[in-house]
Amino acid sequence: MxxxxxxxxxxxxxxxxxxxxxxxxxxxxxxxxxxxxxxxxxxxxxxxxxxxxxxxxxxxxxxxxxxxxxxxxxxxxxxxxxxxxxxxxxxxxxxxxxxxxxxxxxxxxxxxxxxxxxxxxxxxxxxxxxxxxxxxxxxxxxxxxxxxxxxxxxxxxxxxxxxxxxxxxxxxxxxxxxxxxxxxxxxxxxxxxxxxTYGQVAKGAAKSDAKRTNLHAQAVARIEGLGLAPADFANTKSLAGMAQGGKGIFGLDSLARDDLQLVSRFLGLGGIGLVNNEAQLRTRLADHLEYLRTDDRLLLAEQAVDRLGLTELHRACQERAIPSSGRSDEQLRASLSDWTEMSRDMPILPIVWSRLALFNQLK
Incomplete structure (x- = not known):
């Protein structure tokens, strides 16, 4: 896939x-x-x-x-x-x-x-x-x-x-x-x-997507510094192979401080007082990844993606850093479905890195 x-x-x-x-x-x-x-x-x-x-x-x-x-x-x-x-x-x-x-x-x-x-x-x-x-x-x-x-x-x-x-x-x-x-x-x-309201969610999504565009540039530089290319993250099989073992940027415990901050900000978790507290930020990221794993499984079990209301759909996409500003309802549902299908057999953190690497290409 x-x-x-x-x-x-x-x-x-x-x-x-x-x-x-x-x-x-x-x-x-x-x-x-x-x-x-x-x-x-x-x-x-x-x-x-x-x-x-x-x-x-x-x-x-x-x-x-x-x-x-x-x-x-x-x-x-x-x-x-x-x-x-x-x-x-x-x-x-x-x-x-x-x-x-x-x-x-x-x-x-x-x-x-x-x-x-x-x-x-x-x-x-x-x-x-x-x-x-x-x-x-x-x-x-x-x-x-x-x-x-x-x-x-x-x-x-x-x-x-x-x-x-x-x-x-x-x-x-x-x-x-x-x-x-x-x-x-x-x-x-x-x-x-x-x-x-939907208007508030859409406005917040536009601001978040603009910030994530800048974080995408940082992520590409980091990925290329590891000898990888953004295209390596476009295929599920290739991504699973790179993430096997959960080491380096693909493991929460092995994330370097800069990578931890990058992923947290990309997911909207970089709150005041947490950026300089590595342990607390790592725990907060772990909690969010666990929540996404649980939410993905419930979305799949209830076949709920196609039945989410418009505001809730935008919220679910933003929680996963899926770009939602200027995208149609059908595109958002397709992207969210892709995410939940990938998370069946893959940890969440590698999927987040795939979004970081390909953010400007996800339509």
Whole structure:
């Protein structure tokens, strides 16, 4: 398999205790190697691995989660009951279930935009409150040995930070909603993930892609210094051969300091206070790679790539440093599908290096 270049369609490392819950979810989608399985023990201390979700994902379920769950454009969090009747497995992807005034293809008056933003933020806060209540229930189910879905993985991942934004953002929505756009422009971190619009995600993606273009030039220089060429990263078989053994730039533990910072910035992890703390940055990168491995397996198991809402699709691509600015919905889904297929049999870090090496050619 080769990476899609200028086309119409276009390691696992045990981390800190913060990431074990993320790793645990991967046990629901198939057998893994023994080092990984040790990371998938329950947090309750029972030492029992999670049970498989089911031997085979029913076709009716994979079709059903599209219109009712994965179609949610903001978070794709809400869960749906098991379908009671036959479902058309060829059903098209449905429209976004929450009205986002920034989604493309709309012609709105100023009044309609203002009204749309207020409604969107209020429904986002309601969803956040529901997610906060769901976190403990999900953890209780994990303690009982039950698997979780991708929706629930995202709830666990995003809600802890979101709940601290609930009070200040809720105050703005209830008391002075007119200044929310200005507040978000000045302080983007105040907005919970359930209230982030497609416009915000697309704007952030454009900025991130511009930064990654500069990092790509640094990566090419580094790769050529090792006697390799960017073209060596375009083929899955060639990439797997180079990454075999997980040494040098392909192993988290063997990453040099400069390479560690380069990969972390490329994935958007280079936060304040971490750049000069190598151990903390290495742990943060390990956590993110573990999360991506888990998320990839759930996307594959639930056949969810083609059913992600537009905003959630952009988020998933940005988490993997897949360029999304100026690209069509079909191109993003194809790129994300390529990534998840590669991650079936390959550690995540070599895939990240392939994106670093070929960033300006991925279309």
């Amino acid at each position: 080769s990476l899609r270049l200028i086309s119409s369609r276009p390691a696992s490392v045990q981390g800190s205790s913060r990431s074990r819950l993320l790793w645990a979810t991967t046990a629901s989608v198939g057998p893994l190697s023994s080092p990984q399985q040790r990371a998938f023990m329950l947090l309750s201390g029972t030492g029992q691995p999670l049970r498989p979700r089911h031997k085979r994902l029913p076709d009716t379920y994979t079709a059903f989660i599209g219109p009712r769950a994965m179609g949610l454009h903001t978070t794709a969090f809400k869960r749906s009951p098991w379908p009671t009747g036959p479902v058309d497995t060829n059903a098209p992807i449905v429209a976004e279930t929450r009205a986002d005034p920034t989604l493309p293809g709309q012609t709105l008056t100023l009044f309609q935009k203002v009204k749309g933003f207020i409604s969107f933020y209020k429904s986002g806060l309601k969803e956040l409150i529901s997610n906060i209540k769901s976190v403990n229930r999900i953890k209780d189910r994990l303690a009982e040995g039950s698997p979780i879905s991708r929706d629930e993985l995202q709830i666990i991942r995003r809600t802890p930070a979101d709940k601290w934004r609930l009070a200040p953002f809720g105050f703005l929505v209830v008391v002075i909603p007119e200044i929310i756009p200005l507040t978000i422009f000045l302080f983007p971190g105040i907005c919970p993930s359930t209230c982030v």
